[in-house]
Amino acid sequence: MQDNADLLALVRTIPDFPKPGIQFRDITTLIHNGWGLRTAIDRMATASAPYQPTLVAGIEARGFIFGAGIAHQLGLGFVPVRKSKKLPGAVIGIDYELEYGVDRLEIHNDVLGPDDRVLIIDDLIATGGTATATVNLIRMAGAKVSAACFLVDLPDLGGTDRLRAQEVPVETLLVFEGH
Numbered sequence: 001m002q003d004n005a006d007l008l009a010l011v012r013t014i015p016d017f018p019k020p021g022i023q024f025r026d027i028t029t030l031i032h033n034g035w036g037l038r039t040a041i042d043r044m045a046t047a048s049a050p051y052q053p054t055l056v057a058g059i060e061a062r063g064f065i066f067g068a069g070i071a072h073q074l075g076l077g078f079v080p081v082r083k084s085k086k087l088p089g090a091v092i093g094i095d096y097e098l099e100y101g102v103d104r105l106e107i108h109n110d111v112l113g114p115d116d117r118v119l120i121i122d123d124l125i126a127t128g129g130t131a132t133a134t135v136n137l138i139r140m141a142g143a144k145v146s147a148a149c150f151l152v153d154l155p156d157l158g159g160t161d162r163l164r165a166q167e168v169p170v171e172t173l174l175v176f177e178g179h
């Protein structure tokens with residue numbers, strides 16, 4: 001198994017952001033480092049390729065940073081999963097709960113079909129609310145989820161277990177125990 005301690009050391013923790021009690025795992029320090037950004041994308045692409053995706057879905061906003069790079073690496077197209085009222089065309093959408101709030105995700109309603117095997121990409125999984133909503137959105141659109149890959153996992157918040165219970169293969173690189 002790959003030792004990702006080198007990448008882990010580039011993630012900064014900021015206590016009490018955006019609310020008291022949240023330990024915010026800040027990936028801006030990792031992406032500021034050229035080696036860190038390239039290596040994170042390379043390793044996420046390598047972990048995801050065996051699931052044979054046909055499209056990459058990146059979740060706004062931090063999922064775009066990694067998702068576009070992974071799509072480039074794998075030679076696949078990219079579907080932006082956006083917060084509400086950002087996409088110009090007809091959309092399908094779903095409401096979801098965050099570790100610290102409520103939000104809504106949307107995709108264009110004509111970008112996925114039954115032959116698509118979609119790889120979900122985000123920077124981080126916490127409660128899994130965002131990723132679970134994305135799985136539901138992709139399945140509502142009639143496509144399959146091939147796998148989901150996250151740079152950071154907060155396993156104590158249960159997100160990866162929640163996704164696996166929906167029969168989604170999950171890959172993560174960096175694990176932070178605790179909340």
Ligand SMILES: O=P(O)(O)OC[C@H]1O[C@H](OP(=O)(O)OP(=O)(O)O)[C@H](O)[C@@H]1O
Nearest residue numbers: 060061062098099125126127128129130
């Ligand atoms: O597993 P969950 O509990 O759902 O939390 C994880 C989500 O929260 C963060 O995004 P956020 O909604 O803060 O948006 P941003 O990427 O626009 O900052 C993160 O980038 C994930 O998308």
Ligand SMILES: Nc1ncnc2[nH]cnc12
Nearest residue numbers: 023024025026099124126
């Ligand atoms: N603890 C956390 N750190 C960074 N991003 C998050 N998104 C949800 N929870 C988070």
